[in-house]
Amino acid sequence: IMNKKFVKLNFKLDYKFILERIKDGFYFGVTNIVVALFNSVDRVILSRLQGDIPVSIYSIAFNMVKYFYFLQNIVFGALFPIQAKMFIESKDRLLLISKQMITYLYLFITPIILLIIMLSDELLMLLFKDKYIESILLVKIMAPMVLFNLLYNVFINIIYSTNNQRYALLIIIMGAIVNISLNFLLIPVLSYNAPAIVSVFCELFVLAITNYIVYRAIGKVHLLFNQWKILICMAILILVNYLFLLFLNQYIS
Numbered sequence: 001i002m003n004k005k006f007v008k009l010n011f012k013l014d015y016k017f018i019l020e021r022i023k024d025g026f027y028f029g030v031t032n033i034v035v036a037l038f039n040s041v042d043r044v045i046l047s048r049l050q051g052d053i054p055v056s057i058y059s060i061a062f063n064m065v066k067y068f069y070f071l072q073n074i075v076f077g078a079l080f081p082i083q084a085k086m087f088i089e090s091k092d093r094l095l096l097i098s099k100q101m102i103t104y105l106y107l108f109i110t111p112i113i114l115l116i117i118m119l120s121d122e123l124l125m126l127l128f129k130d131k132y133i134e135s136i137l138l139v140k141i142m143a144p145m146v147l148f149n150l151l152y153n154v155f156i157n158i159i160y161s162t163n164n165q166r167y168a169l170l171i172i173i174m175g176a177i178v179n180i181s182l183n184f185l186l187i188p189v190l191s192y193n194a195p196a197i198v199s200v201f202c203e204l205f206v207l208a209i210t211n212y213i214v215y216r217a218i219g220k221v222h223l224l225f226n227q228w229k230i231l232i233c234m235a236i237l238i239l240v241n242y243l244f245l246l247f248l249n250q251y252i253s
Helices: 015-050 052-089 091-128 135-142 145-161 165-190 193-218 225-252
Strands: none
Touching: 015 052, 015 165, 015 193, 052 091, 052 135, 052 145, 052 193, 091 135, 091 145, 135 193, 145 165, 145 193, 165 193
């Protein structure tokens, strides 16, 4: 009845459409695989070069910071449909929404980073007593990764919404290469401190590259560095807090 009264169904396969979807899925799939390797390769290298105890010290700190990465799912899920729609309708509105989101992230995440830095001592002592006291410094070092990761998700959303998935894969591969190279170079010297420092650097590295690609794709402004006032205030707050904690620890000891 439907075939005769309304529309004739055609079951012919659209091979061009299928190949395009497979191509898009390929970039997403390979990107997820590289991300999984990116997040674990430092512990593998640390285990090979230093043994299991440094891996435990680093893993405790990394997992504590990684806990706050659940915020990226909220940002990604909320922003992606809006950014994809805005890219089609108006690039200016896409830039405006992205700017506003970045500003809100700076203002919202900075206090969380400061809380992580200030309360990491008490939290780790509460959970593990003095068993992983060496992890405290690593948590403080890696705390800014929470902000870097969320900002990266804002930019990577723009890249996905503009149908440039290959750039996302390229960025992750570059970050993985830098991560592996620096870990092999620094772990023999700094032990478990090396992957913490390298992780922060790599997060900032992929964020900077992603920001540059978005700038080249859309133009107009550098979204990341236009918030320089907030960046300076955040850096000052973290520095003052770090110096205060350092003074307090020396005074107590």
